[in-house]
Amino acid sequence: SAVISQKPSRDICQRGTSLTIQCQVDSQVTMMFWYRQQPGQSLTLIATANQGSEATYESGFVIDKFPISRPNLTFSTLTVSNMSPEDSSIYLCSVERAGKGTEAFFGQGTRLTVV
Amino acid sequence: SQKIEQNSEALNIQEGKTATLTCNYTNYSPAYLQWYRQDPGRGPVFLLLIRENEKEKRKERLKVTFDTTLKQSLFHITASQPADSATYLCALEGQAGTALIFGKGTTLSVSS
Numbered sequence: 160s161a162v163i164s165q166k167p168s169r170d171i172c173q174r175g176t177s178l179t180i181q182c183q184v185d186s187q188v189t190m191m192f193w194y195r196q197q198p199g200q201s202l203t204l205i206a207t208a209n210q211g212s213e214a215t216y217e218s219g220f221v222i223d224k225f226p227i228s229r230p231n232l233t234f235s236t237l238t239v240s241n242m243s244p245e246d247s248s249i250y251l252c253s254v255e256r257a258g259k260g261t262e263a264f265f266g267q268g269t270r271l272t273v274v
Numbered sequence: 275s276q277k278i279e280q281n282s283e284a285l286n287i288q289e290g291k292t293a294t295l296t297c298n299y300t301n302y303s304p305a306y307l308q309w310y311r312q313d314p315g316r317g318p319v320f321l322l323l324i325r326e327n328e329k330e331k332r333k334e335r336l337k338v339t340f341d342t343t344l345k346q347s348l349f350h351i352t353a354s355q356p357a358d359s360a361t362y363l364c365a366l367e368g369q370a371g372t373a374l375i376f377g378k379g380t381t382l383s384v385s386s
Contacts, residue, residue, distance in 0.1 A: 163317075200378060201363060201377055201379055204373050204374075207373055260305065260323075262308060262320035264320070265317030265318050267315075267316055268316070270315070
Protein backbone atom coordinates (compact mmCIF):
# COMPACT_ATOMS: atom_id res chain seq x y z
CA SER A 160 0.00 0.00 0.00
CA ALA A 161 0.93 3.66 -0.23
CA VAL A 162 0.59 6.27 2.48
CA ILE A 163 -0.16 9.76 1.23
CA SER A 164 0.20 12.86 3.35
CA GLN A 165 -1.66 15.85 2.05
CA LYS A 166 -1.64 19.31 3.51
CA PRO A 167 -3.22 21.55 4.47
CA SER A 168 -6.26 19.52 5.45
CA ARG A 169 -8.44 22.59 5.19
CA ASP A 170 -8.18 26.30 4.57
CA ILE A 171 -10.35 29.37 4.22
CA CYS A 172 -9.00 31.81 1.65
CA GLN A 173 -9.88 35.22 0.32
CA ARG A 174 -10.95 35.48 -3.30
CA GLY A 175 -8.18 36.50 -5.64
CA THR A 176 -5.48 34.74 -3.63
CA SER A 177 -3.73 31.43 -4.33
CA LEU A 178 -3.31 28.27 -2.29
CA THR A 179 -0.70 25.56 -2.78
CA ILE A 180 -1.58 22.04 -1.70
CA GLN A 181 1.21 19.57 -1.01
CA CYS A 182 1.12 15.81 -1.49
CA GLN A 183 3.85 13.50 -0.14
CA VAL A 184 3.93 9.76 -0.86
CA ASP A 185 5.91 7.24 1.18
CA SER A 186 7.18 5.44 -1.93
CA GLN A 187 8.29 6.36 -5.42
CA VAL A 188 5.50 6.50 -8.00
CA THR A 189 5.52 7.36 -11.66
CA MET A 190 2.21 9.16 -11.89
CA MET A 191 0.31 11.24 -9.36
CA PHE A 192 -3.22 12.42 -9.94
CA TRP A 193 -5.11 15.46 -8.70
CA TYR A 194 -8.89 15.37 -8.30
CA ARG A 195 -11.53 17.88 -7.29
CA GLN A 196 -14.68 16.91 -5.43
CA GLN A 197 -17.32 19.62 -5.34
CA PRO A 198 -20.03 19.47 -2.66
CA GLY A 199 -22.32 16.50 -3.24
CA GLN A 200 -20.45 15.45 -6.36
CA SER A 201 -18.00 12.75 -7.26
CA LEU A 202 -14.34 13.09 -8.02
CA THR A 203 -13.31 14.91 -11.18
CA LEU A 204 -9.81 14.47 -12.50
CA ILE A 205 -7.92 17.75 -12.80
CA ALA A 206 -4.57 16.54 -14.11
CA THR A 207 -1.97 13.80 -14.17
CA ALA A 208 1.51 14.70 -12.95
CA ASN A 209 4.56 12.81 -14.19
CA GLN A 210 7.97 13.47 -12.75
CA GLY A 211 10.16 15.41 -15.12
CA SER A 212 7.46 16.54 -17.53
CA GLU A 213 4.56 18.95 -17.64
CA ALA A 214 1.29 17.82 -16.16
CA THR A 215 -1.49 16.64 -18.46
CA TYR A 216 -4.73 18.52 -17.83
CA GLU A 217 -8.27 17.30 -18.39
CA SER A 218 -10.84 19.21 -20.35
CA GLY A 219 -12.00 22.23 -18.41
CA PHE A 220 -8.80 22.64 -16.39
CA VAL A 221 -5.86 24.80 -17.43
CA ILE A 222 -2.32 25.22 -16.23
CA ASP A 223 -2.68 28.92 -15.49
CA LYS A 224 -5.45 28.21 -13.01
CA PHE A 225 -4.09 24.96 -11.55
CA PRO A 226 -0.29 24.90 -11.92
CA ILE A 227 1.25 21.63 -10.78
CA SER A 228 4.80 20.78 -9.80
CA ARG A 229 6.33 17.32 -9.67
CA PRO A 230 9.95 17.77 -8.63
CA ASN A 231 10.60 14.12 -7.72
CA LEU A 232 8.96 10.69 -7.55
CA THR A 233 7.43 11.17 -4.08
CA PHE A 234 6.10 14.73 -4.08
CA SER A 235 3.73 17.00 -5.96
CA THR A 236 1.97 20.31 -5.42
CA LEU A 237 -1.23 21.73 -6.86
CA THR A 238 -1.84 25.47 -6.74
CA VAL A 239 -5.31 26.92 -7.03
CA SER A 240 -4.73 30.40 -8.44
CA ASN A 241 -6.76 33.58 -8.36
CA MET A 242 -9.45 31.84 -6.37
CA SER A 243 -13.16 32.52 -6.54
CA PRO A 244 -15.99 31.02 -4.44
CA GLU A 245 -16.59 28.51 -7.26
CA ASP A 246 -13.23 26.94 -6.39
CA SER A 247 -14.56 25.88 -2.99
CA SER A 248 -14.13 22.11 -3.09
CA ILE A 249 -12.20 19.21 -1.70
CA TYR A 250 -8.94 18.61 -3.56
CA LEU A 251 -7.41 15.14 -3.46
CA CYS A 252 -4.15 13.68 -4.64
CA SER A 253 -3.90 10.04 -5.60
CA VAL A 254 -1.47 7.38 -6.75
CA GLU A 255 -1.91 3.88 -8.13
CA ARG A 256 -0.33 0.99 -6.24
CA ALA A 257 1.55 -0.53 -9.14
CA GLY A 258 0.50 1.35 -12.23
CA LYS A 259 -2.48 0.99 -14.48
CA GLY A 260 -5.02 -1.61 -13.45
CA THR A 261 -4.27 -1.55 -9.76
CA GLU A 262 -6.00 0.10 -6.86
CA ALA A 263 -5.57 3.78 -6.14
CA PHE A 264 -4.64 5.40 -2.86
CA PHE A 265 -5.78 8.85 -1.83
CA GLY A 266 -4.67 11.54 0.52
CA GLN A 267 -7.18 12.71 3.10
CA GLY A 268 -8.03 15.71 0.98
CA THR A 269 -7.85 19.48 1.33
CA ARG A 270 -11.15 21.18 2.06
CA LEU A 271 -10.93 24.65 0.51
CA THR A 272 -13.42 27.41 1.20
CA VAL A 273 -13.10 30.65 -0.73
CA VAL A 274 -14.83 33.68 0.74
CA SER B 275 -17.45 10.19 -24.01
CA GLN B 276 -17.59 7.52 -21.34
CA LYS B 277 -20.25 7.86 -18.69
CA ILE B 278 -20.68 6.18 -15.32
CA GLU B 279 -23.99 6.12 -13.49
CA GLN B 280 -24.75 4.96 -9.99
CA ASN B 281 -28.49 4.93 -10.10
CA SER B 282 -29.21 5.57 -6.45
CA GLU B 283 -27.92 8.61 -4.66
CA ALA B 284 -29.04 7.18 -1.33
CA LEU B 285 -29.94 3.76 -0.04
CA ASN B 286 -31.39 3.09 3.41
CA ILE B 287 -31.54 -0.44 4.78
CA GLN B 288 -31.87 -2.20 8.10
CA GLU B 289 -29.01 -3.89 9.86
CA GLY B 290 -28.57 -7.50 8.82
CA LYS B 291 -30.00 -7.03 5.32
CA THR B 292 -28.05 -7.16 2.08
CA ALA B 293 -27.29 -3.86 0.41
CA THR B 294 -27.07 -3.92 -3.38
CA LEU B 295 -25.58 -0.96 -5.23
CA THR B 296 -25.56 -0.58 -9.01
CA CYS B 297 -23.03 0.94 -11.37
CA ASN B 298 -23.75 1.30 -15.09
CA TYR B 299 -21.43 2.62 -17.74
CA THR B 300 -21.73 3.57 -21.40
CA ASN B 301 -19.58 4.34 -24.43
CA TYR B 302 -16.70 2.26 -23.18
CA SER B 303 -15.48 -1.29 -22.55
CA PRO B 304 -13.17 -1.11 -19.53
CA ALA B 305 -10.68 -3.81 -18.73
CA TYR B 306 -11.55 -3.55 -15.04
CA LEU B 307 -13.85 -1.82 -12.59
CA GLN B 308 -13.21 -0.80 -9.01
CA TRP B 309 -15.28 0.01 -5.94
CA TYR B 310 -14.28 2.46 -3.22
CA ARG B 311 -15.67 3.56 0.11
CA GLN B 312 -15.62 7.20 1.15
CA ASP B 313 -16.40 8.46 4.63
CA PRO B 314 -17.19 12.14 5.27
CA GLY B 315 -14.05 14.28 5.29
CA ARG B 316 -11.84 11.46 4.06
CA GLY B 317 -10.40 10.32 0.74
CA PRO B 318 -11.80 7.21 -0.97
CA VAL B 319 -10.53 3.83 0.21
CA PHE B 320 -10.16 0.92 -2.19
CA LEU B 321 -12.43 -2.08 -1.65
CA LEU B 322 -12.45 -4.39 -4.66
CA LEU B 323 -11.24 -4.61 -8.25
CA ILE B 324 -12.84 -6.89 -10.82
CA ARG B 325 -11.48 -7.55 -14.30
CA GLU B 326 -13.47 -7.98 -17.48
CA ASN B 327 -12.83 -11.72 -17.57
CA GLU B 328 -14.11 -12.19 -14.00
CA LYS B 329 -17.82 -12.57 -13.36
CA GLU B 330 -17.68 -12.23 -9.59
CA LYS B 331 -15.29 -11.36 -6.82
CA ARG B 332 -15.69 -11.65 -3.05
CA LYS B 333 -13.98 -10.23 -0.02
CA GLU B 334 -15.44 -11.06 3.38
CA ARG B 335 -19.01 -9.65 3.34
CA LEU B 336 -18.48 -7.87 0.03
CA LYS B 337 -19.30 -9.23 -3.42
CA VAL B 338 -18.91 -7.57 -6.79
CA THR B 339 -20.23 -8.76 -10.14
CA PHE B 340 -19.25 -7.47 -13.57
CA ASP B 341 -21.51 -7.99 -16.59
CA THR B 342 -19.75 -6.64 -19.66
CA THR B 343 -22.79 -7.38 -21.84
CA LEU B 344 -25.11 -5.29 -19.70
CA LYS B 345 -22.27 -2.84 -18.96
CA GLN B 346 -23.10 -3.10 -15.30
CA SER B 347 -21.52 -3.92 -11.97
CA LEU B 348 -23.39 -4.83 -8.80
CA PHE B 349 -21.86 -4.34 -5.36
CA HIS B 350 -23.32 -6.31 -2.47
CA ILE B 351 -22.76 -5.99 1.25
CA THR B 352 -24.24 -8.93 3.11
CA ALA B 353 -25.24 -8.87 6.79
CA SER B 354 -24.93 -5.10 6.72
CA GLN B 355 -23.94 -3.18 9.84
CA PRO B 356 -24.28 0.47 10.86
CA ALA B 357 -20.49 0.74 10.40
CA ASP B 358 -21.04 0.08 6.69
CA SER B 359 -22.76 3.46 6.39
CA ALA B 360 -20.71 5.49 3.91
CA THR B 361 -20.65 6.61 0.29
CA TYR B 362 -19.65 3.91 -2.19
CA LEU B 363 -18.08 4.88 -5.49
CA CYS B 364 -17.50 2.83 -8.59
CA ALA B 365 -14.60 3.71 -10.85
CA LEU B 366 -13.31 2.79 -14.29
CA GLU B 367 -9.98 3.40 -15.91
CA GLY B 368 -10.01 6.44 -18.14
CA GLN B 369 -10.64 5.75 -21.80
CA ALA B 370 -7.15 6.97 -22.61
CA GLY B 371 -5.86 4.43 -20.13
CA THR B 372 -4.98 6.99 -17.54
CA ALA B 373 -6.52 7.87 -14.22
CA LEU B 374 -9.72 6.53 -12.78
CA ILE B 375 -13.08 8.04 -13.65
CA PHE B 376 -15.59 7.92 -10.79
CA GLY B 377 -19.34 7.68 -10.53
CA LYS B 378 -21.24 10.07 -8.26
CA GLY B 379 -21.57 7.47 -5.56
CA THR B 380 -24.35 5.93 -3.53
CA THR B 381 -24.69 6.92 0.11
CA LEU B 382 -25.64 3.89 2.16
CA SER B 383 -27.26 4.26 5.56
CA VAL B 384 -27.66 1.15 7.69
CA SER B 385 -29.97 1.55 10.66
CA SER B 386 -29.91 -0.66 13.72
